[in-house]
Amino acid sequence: MTSTEVLRLEGLRKVHGDDDNRVVALQDVSLRLARGTFTAVMGPSGSGKSTLLQCAAGLDRPTAGRVFVDGREMTGTESELTVFRREHIGFVFQQFNLLPSLTVLQNVTLPLRLAGRRPDEARAAEILRGVGLGDRLGHRPPQLSGGQQQRTAIARALVAEPSVVFADEPTGALDTRSAREVLKLLQQAVRAHGRTIVMVTHDPVAAAYADAVLFLADGRIVGRMADPTADAVAERLTHLGDDVVRAGE
Numbered sequence: 001m002t003s004t005e006v007l008r009l010e011g012l013r014k015v016h017g018d019d020d021n022r023v024v025a026l027q028d029v030s031l032r033l034a035r036g037t038f039t040a041v042m043g044p045s046g047s048g049k050s051t052l053l054q055c056a057a058g059l060d061r062p063t064a065g066r067v068f069v070d071g072r073e074m075t076g077t078e079s080e081l082t083v084f085r086r087e088h089i090g091f092v093f094q095q096f097n098l099l100p101s102l103t104v105l106q107n108v109t110l111p112l113r114l115a116g117r118r119p120d121e122a123r124a125a126e127i128l129r130g131v132g133l134g135d136r137l138g139h140r141p142p143q144l145s146g147g148q149q150q151r152t153a154i155a156r157a158l159v160a161e162p163s164v165v166f167a168d169e170p171t172g173a174l175d176t177r178s179a180r181e182v183l184k185l186l187q188q189a190v191r192a193h194g195r196t197i198v199m200v201t202h203d204p205v206a207a208a209y210a211d212a213v214l215f216l217a218d219g220r221i222v223g224r225m226a227d228p229t230a231d232a233v234a235e236r237l238t239h240l241g242d243d244v245v246r247a248g249e
C-alpha cells in the first residue's frame, strides 16, 4: 500500500514575543504524516506542543518554515488562511469551544454554513449518532456533560471531512471514563474512516491509543515511537530532555 502524505512541516520555527521577551517555542521542526494515521505529540510543559499544533493548523503563523496540507502550502492572507482551514483542517480544543446558545446539531453544522456549504443535517445527525449523541441533537452544550460536549466538538471537527484533525489535550478536562470514550472515537475515526489525527496529550495512556508518538523537548522533535504502549511512553518521558540538559551543561 502506498501511503499518501497529508501533512508536511518543513523547518518550522516560531518565536513568540518581541526583542525584550523572545521565546523560541519551535526550532527547525520538520515532519511528514501519511493519511490515515493517528499521531500523539508529547513533551514537557512549555516544550512547544501547542505552538506546533497552532502553526500546523494555520491558527498561528510560523516565524519561518512551511506547512503543506494535501500538497498545498498553507499561506496567504488571513482570509485565505481561514478558507484553507475551513476546507482542510479540523481542531478539537481542551475546553470544547462550543457555542452555548446553539444546539448540538447547529454547533456541528456551523463549520459547513461558515464555509458557504449547504449544511447536510442528515449527515451531521449521522456523525452525531456515530459519537453516541443521536438523542441529544436539540440539546445545548450547557445541558451536556464534559464528555458529551467533547464528543460534539469531535463531530464538529469531522463534519467537513478535513484532511487533518488537530486535538490539543482533548481529554485534559475529562474524567477517566469520558476520556477513554473520546480516545476510542478518535481512534475509530482513523481506523474506520481513514481520517488523520494529531493529538497533544500529557497522558501516556492516551498516547497509547495513537499509532505513533512524537516527543518534543525545547521546541524540537527529539524522538519518535511506533506502536506505543503506556508503559513504554512513560519510560521514555522520564528520560526526555536528558540530551538537551546534557548539551546545555
Ligand SMILES: Nc1ncnc2c1ncn2[C@@H]1O[C@H](COP(=O)(O)OP(=O)(O)O)[C@@H](O)[C@H]1O
Residues within 6 Å of the ligand: 016, 017, 023, 024, 025, 043, 044, 045, 046, 047, 048, 049, 050, 051, 052
Ligand atoms: N502567545 C505567546 N506569547 C509568548 N510566549 C508564548 C506564547 N505562547 C507560548 N509561549 C511560550 O512558548 C513556549 C512553548 O509554549 P507552548 O507551545 O504552549 O508549550 P506546550 O503546549 O508544550 O506547553 C513556552 O515557553 C511558552 O511560554
Ligand SMILES: [Mg+2]
Residues within 6 Å of the ligand: 049, 050, 051
Ligand atoms: Mg499546550
